[in-house]
Amino acid sequence: MQKIRQQLTLFITGQNETIEQIRTQFNPIQHSLIAAHVTLCREDEIEQLDQVLANIKNIKLDSPIQMTFGAVEQFENGKGVYIPVKAGNESFQQLRKLISKGINDSPRALLPHITLVHPRNSTCTSEIFEQIKSYPLPTVLSFYKISLITQINGGKWEITREFDFVISKKE
Structure with missing residues (x-):
């Protein structure tokens, strides 16, 4: 029996060279499974996928979701490293609410981060953590689209669908 997982993700599309360099060097397995991203909704939050997708299609924002990231931190007893969001969490949480509208009007708060x-x-x-801290990492990133991604049997995550949520202002 196949194990299929799906999530909503905000992929990093600009300023990701240093991030991917770190991931390639220190976490090649994860790098081969999925590109650098911020997880928007976990699989248990999108079980009502038809409603979630309908909600996403109705999202039209005037500007991208912009997040400011802080210094790298270790987590899970020092085994992992991520870059946590420092500012922009409110717009991220609001986007999550729009996605889960009519399903769960108070979704749990997620800390946006880049693993x-x-x-x-x-x-x-x-030693690895000290090396990672020395890299010049981007601090402000903008996100314009939501990606529905799928993983089958622990393999590589594939983009199933993408949705632009920023309306361009054309006069």
């Missing part, structure tokens, strides 16, 4: 070293398939040491 550099995933503890499931790599381990960060003190």
Whole structure:
């Protein structure tokens, strides 16, 4: 029996060279499974997929979701490394509410972040963490589209559908 997972994701489309370099060097397994991203909704939050997709199609924002990221941090007893959001969390949470409208009007709060070293398939040491801290990482990123991604039997995540949610202002 196949195990199929789906999530909604905001992929990093600009300023991701350094992030991907870190992921390639220190977390090649995760790098091969999925590009750098911010998880928008986990699989349990999109079980009513038809309603979720209908909600996404109705989202039209005047500007992209912009997030400011802080310094890298370790998590899960130092095994993992991520870049947590410092500002822009409100617009991220509002986007999550629009997606779950009519399904769950109070979705749980997620801390937006970019995982550099995933503890499931790599381990960060003190030396690795010091190296990662020395990289010039982007601090402000903008997101314009939502990607529905699918993983089958623990394989590579594939983009199933993409949705632009920013309306361009053309006079």
